[in-house]
Amino acid sequence: MREAKTGEAGMRAMFAVWSGIIAVGLAVMIALPLAGR
Secondary structure, three states: OHHHHHHHHHHHHHHHHHHHHHHHHHHHHHHHHHHHO
16 A cells, blocks of 8 residues: 555656646647747
8 A cells, every 4th residue: 555655646746747748748839830920
Protein backbone atom coordinates (compact mmCIF):
# COMPACT_ATOMS: atom_id res chain seq x y z
CA MET A 1 0.00 0.00 0.00
CA ARG A 2 2.84 2.39 0.85
CA GLU A 3 4.54 1.69 -2.46
CA ALA A 4 1.22 2.13 -4.25
CA LYS A 5 0.81 5.56 -2.66
CA THR A 6 4.24 6.72 -3.85
CA GLY A 7 3.53 5.24 -7.28
CA GLU A 8 0.18 7.02 -7.41
CA ALA A 9 1.87 10.32 -6.53
CA GLY A 10 4.38 9.73 -9.34
CA MET A 11 1.59 8.96 -11.79
CA ARG A 12 -0.23 12.16 -10.81
CA ALA A 13 2.97 14.17 -11.24
CA MET A 14 3.63 12.66 -14.68
CA PHE A 15 0.00 13.24 -15.69
CA ALA A 16 0.26 16.90 -14.62
CA VAL A 17 3.49 17.34 -16.62
CA TRP A 18 2.12 15.66 -19.75
CA SER A 19 -1.20 17.51 -19.55
CA GLY A 20 0.75 20.77 -19.28
CA ILE A 21 2.93 19.92 -22.29
CA ILE A 22 -0.12 18.96 -24.36
CA ALA A 23 -1.97 22.14 -23.33
CA VAL A 24 1.01 24.31 -24.33
CA GLY A 25 1.43 22.41 -27.60
CA LEU A 26 -2.23 22.88 -28.52
CA ALA A 27 -2.07 26.57 -27.58
CA VAL A 28 0.97 27.06 -29.85
CA MET A 29 -0.62 25.17 -32.75
CA ILE A 30 -3.74 27.34 -32.44
CA ALA A 31 -1.88 30.63 -31.89
CA LEU A 32 0.64 30.32 -34.75
CA PRO A 33 -1.93 30.26 -37.62
CA LEU A 34 -3.85 33.15 -36.01
CA ALA A 35 -0.64 35.17 -35.57
CA GLY A 36 0.39 34.28 -39.14
CA ARG A 37 -2.64 36.15 -40.42
